[in-house]
Structures are given as C-alpha cells and as structure tokens.
Amino acid sequence: MTNHVITVTLSESKKQKPQSDQLEFGRVFTDHMFVADYCEGQGWTDHRIIPYAPLEMDPAATVFHYGQTIFEGLKAYVGKEGQVLLFRPEENMRRMNKSSERLCMPAFNEEIAIEALEKLISIDKDWIPVTEGTSLYIRPFMVATEPYLGVSPSKKYKFIIILSPVGSYYKEGIHPVKILVENEYVRAVAGGTGTAKTAGNYASGLRAQEIASKKGYSQVLWLDGVERKYIEEVGSMNVFFKINGEVITPILNGSILEGITRKSILQLLRHWDIPVVERKISMEELRSAHQAGTLEEAFGTGTAAVVSPIGELNWGDDIMVVNNNQTGELSKKLYETLTGIQTGKVEDSFGWVVEVTDTVKV
Structure with a gap:
C-alpha cells in the first residue's frame, strides 16, 4: 500500500546561498530534501519533504556492504520568462525503475516521484541560479537500509531527492x-x-x-x-x-x-x-x-x-x-539546440520540457 500524501516540514534556518560565479558541481545543497521509506510488506510510506540533514543509518545497512544503490541526475532551469523548467523528468524516473529492477530494489511510482520533485523544487526555487549556463542539479537516489549482513536483497530502503545549484560546465566556452x-x-x-x-x-x-x-x-x-x-x-x-x-x-x-x-x-x-x-x-x-x-x-x-x-x-x-x-558545426548546433530547449529559448516541438507549477501548501 502506497501513501500518496507528501508532508512538508520547512527549515527554520536557511543556508547562505553561494554566488553564481563560485559554484562548483555537487558541493553545495539546498535547504530541503525529499525522503520516503520502504519496508517489505508495507510498500512506500511516509513521503516527506524535510530540512536537508545527515542520514542516520545502521552500520550493517546493506548499502554499505553489498552496494545496493541506484541514482539519477537531471537539472532544473530558469526560463526566459522566469518559469522553472525540467527536461524530460519522466525519462529519468523510468530509467531509475529499470535500474531498481536490475539491483533487486523496489520500484517507485514515477508520477509520485515527479510530484515530489516539483514540490521540492517549488520550495527551494530561490536556489536555482539564473546566470547563463547555470542550473539546479537534481539527484534522486535509493539506498538499501536493512541492517543485515546476509547476501540477499534488503527488505528496507530509502528514496531520497537532493538538490544542488551548479555552475556552467563550460565557464570559458565549449572546447574539445x-x-x-x-x-x-x-x-x-x-x-x-x-x-x-x-x-x-x-x-x-x-x-x-x-x-x-x-x-x-x-x-x-x-x-x-x-x-x-x-x-x-x-x-x-x-x-x-x-x-x-x-x-x-x-x-x-x-x-x-x-x-x-x-x-x-x-x-x-x-x-x-x-x-x-x-x-x-x-x-x-x-x-x-x-x-x-x-x-x-x-x-x-x-x-x-x-x-x-x-x-x-x-x-x-x-x-x-x-x-x-x-568544436565541430554539428556538435555546436546540437549543444545550442538542446540547451536552448532546456532553458526555454528554443521552441520545444518534442514536448520534452515540463514547467514546475506546484504550489506548496503547508
């Protein structure tokens, strides 16, 4: 049985946001994260957005010993009209479930994952940098948490989404x-x-x-x-x-x-x-x-x-x-077209871009 309600607990102390020109990849994280718990026989429960904080896990948790863990990576962008845009998030969640199947981990409802992601981004949207080439990196991941040293799939898991503002990959332009x-x-x-x-x-x-x-x-x-x-x-x-x-x-x-x-x-x-x-x-x-x-x-x-x-x-x-x-002409055209679609500067004739419109009610 899956619990579709996502509870929200807002952080009482906000972090200082870094300057756009000082951003490194994956070094700084936003104020909140999404977490859900899985237990065999109960399914996914306790869907929640909480202040970003360290996890408390048993030293015998399966993930530490047998590597039962999967992850994804995608980005959120601020469009030219100030809207928050995601690029093909349904593809990431679909691929994550393919990864979970290979690692004997439970599937997570893809629609709920995107709903949780949009809600989390809407809470921390002030963290999305607006300088050209910057974005908000999104890291959904799942880890096995059952404290057991037997070599078998875990019976307990956590699904988590964290966010990190990142700088331009090409600070001095695209170079081979x-x-x-x-x-x-x-x-x-x-x-x-x-x-x-x-x-x-x-x-x-x-x-x-x-x-x-x-x-x-x-x-x-x-x-x-x-x-x-x-x-x-x-x-x-x-x-x-x-x-x-x-x-x-x-x-x-x-x-x-x-x-x-x-x-x-x-x-x-x-x-x-x-x-x-x-x-x-x-x-x-x-x-x-x-x-x-x-x-x-x-x-x-x-x-x-x-x-x-x-x-x-x-x-x-x-x-x-x-x-x-x-840099070749085709490489340049592909880069400019894809990044243009991702940021709303180029028309999206494929239906790839999703606008985050969630309004959080606490």
Missing part, C-alpha cells in the same frame, strides 16, 4: 577535450550492471580516470569488456562519431547506459534528416576513418555537459586529432 582510450580496465560487460545507474559502475571507473588525468587527459574511452575492440562510452557519457557525413553511436548492447541526452540527440538528428545509425564501431574502424580524413567530429553526451566535443584520441601509439581540435 583530450581522451585516452582505455585498454586495460573495463567499465561494464553485457549481463552486468552497465545498463543500470548504480554506484559500483562509477567506482570501478575511478582508477582508469586517475591514470588518464595524470597523463593530461580529460576522460577515458571505454572499450567492450570481451574483445577490447568495440567502443562503448566516454567517461560517464555516451559517445558519437561523425564519419563521412553519417553520425554513428554504439548500439545499446546490455553494458551501455541508455542516456536521456543520447536519446534526445538521436531524435534531433533524425528530425534534421541527418544520417544516424546505432551500431557497433571498433577502434580499428575509427583509426581507418581518421587516416582517410573522414572522421569529421566526435563528442560525448550527458546531463552535466550536454555535449562535450572530443578534439584528440590517444590509442596506444596513435594520436588522432579530430577536426583540427576545434
């Missing part, structure tokens, strides 16, 4: 980044948890990222975990290549996360009648295209950066410079 192709470590394999947005996927990528950073690279390009030849993701983003006029992105294969920005870009490209295909693409094919001069653009896509152009790829002894290390 250098990428190191990872040949030793892998991010995920088909049958594993690559299609779920779960903490372990990110922890397992830290070592390769650390090595790449020490060598002067921004991110790593992940290859498949079986043959180590097919391209999968770049950092924590999906990846696209424009080769001889056609855009190619790795097909979802059971180890690649189904990105919402990826899905949106595919829809945009098809709407513009730009040839685009989802299929396997190997590093050998990419190198051949570079040698032939047909590798025109490469870019990553994700919530944080939206579109991140790739200017250089390092694969063993091969250094592949893409588009003279300049």
Whole structure:
C-alpha cells in the first residue's frame, strides 16, 4: 500500500546561498530534501519533504556492504520568462525503475516521484541560479537500509531527492577535450550492471580516470569488456562519431547506459534528416576513418555537459586529432539546440520540457 500524501516540514534556518560565479558541481545543497521509506510488506510510506540533514543509518545497512544503490541526475532551469523548467523528468524516473529492477530494489511510482520533485523544487526555487549556463542539479537516489549482513536483497530502503545549484560546465566556452582510450580496465560487460545507474559502475571507473588525468587527459574511452575492440562510452557519457557525413553511436548492447541526452540527440538528428545509425564501431574502424580524413567530429553526451566535443584520441601509439581540435558545426548546433530547449529559448516541438507549477501548501 502506497501513501500518496507528501508532508512538508520547512527549515527554520536557511543556508547562505553561494554566488553564481563560485559554484562548483555537487558541493553545495539546498535547504530541503525529499525522503520516503520502504519496508517489505508495507510498500512506500511516509513521503516527506524535510530540512536537508545527515542520514542516520545502521552500520550493517546493506548499502554499505553489498552496494545496493541506484541514482539519477537531471537539472532544473530558469526560463526566459522566469518559469522553472525540467527536461524530460519522466525519462529519468523510468530509467531509475529499470535500474531498481536490475539491483533487486523496489520500484517507485514515477508520477509520485515527479510530484515530489516539483514540490521540492517549488520550495527551494530561490536556489536555482539564473546566470547563463547555470542550473539546479537534481539527484534522486535509493539506498538499501536493512541492517543485515546476509547476501540477499534488503527488505528496507530509502528514496531520497537532493538538490544542488551548479555552475556552467563550460565557464570559458565549449572546447574539445583530450581522451585516452582505455585498454586495460573495463567499465561494464553485457549481463552486468552497465545498463543500470548504480554506484559500483562509477567506482570501478575511478582508477582508469586517475591514470588518464595524470597523463593530461580529460576522460577515458571505454572499450567492450570481451574483445577490447568495440567502443562503448566516454567517461560517464555516451559517445558519437561523425564519419563521412553519417553520425554513428554504439548500439545499446546490455553494458551501455541508455542516456536521456543520447536519446534526445538521436531524435534531433533524425528530425534534421541527418544520417544516424546505432551500431557497433571498433577502434580499428575509427583509426581507418581518421587516416582517410573522414572522421569529421566526435563528442560525448550527458546531463552535466550536454555535449562535450572530443578534439584528440590517444590509442596506444596513435594520436588522432579530430577536426583540427576545434568544436565541430554539428556538435555546436546540437549543444545550442538542446540547451536552448532546456532553458526555454528554443521552441520545444518534442514536448520534452515540463514547467514546475506546484504550489506548496503547508
């Protein structure tokens, strides 16, 4: 049985808000958070918005020992008319339930999740920065809380939403980044948890990222975990290549996360009648295209950066410079169109944007 009532307890002491030009990603959090509790046999109960505060959890909670946790990431923007806008939140909540199924965690009602999110944002809407390129980052997540060391799914969980004002990803404009192709470590394999947005996927990528950073690279390009030849993701983003006029992105294969920005870009490209295909693409094919001069653009896509152009790829002894290390025309158009739709500056002909209209009654 699910309780649909969302109670609200407002904070008695408000935090000091940071200046827009001092915002870092995920360092500062708003005054409130949403929490709901799950217990097997009872379902989700006690839906509440409360002052942001540390969680009290048993040291034996399943999440600490067996990693039963999932999360999502999306953003809220202030539109040109001062309205608060969300970009495809229903897709995030749908994907979160797909992740929960993979991790043997309970589903959460997607409509209630969006209702709770809108109510939380309406309470903390003064935290949304209005400077160009800034936004309010939204982190819904679920953790297993049953104090039990047996290796089995938890019987208790918390679903939480927290908010964080974030600065522009491109403080000095959109510029291509250098990428190191990872040949030793892998991010995920088909049958594993690559299609779920779960903490372990990110922890397992830290070592390769650390090595790449020490060598002067921004991110790593992940290859498949079986043959180590097919391209999968770049950092924590999906990846696209424009080769001889056609855009190619790795097909979802059971180890690649189904990105919402990826899905949106595919829809945009098809709407513009730009040839685009989802299929396997190997590093050998990419190198051949570079040698032939047909590798025109490469870019990553994700919530944080939206579109991140790739200017250089390092694969063993091969250094592949893409588009003279300049942002390509298509990358720029995609970035400007998507961010324009997200902020209400470009007409949303796809029905992607949701305006937050909730009025809180306490």
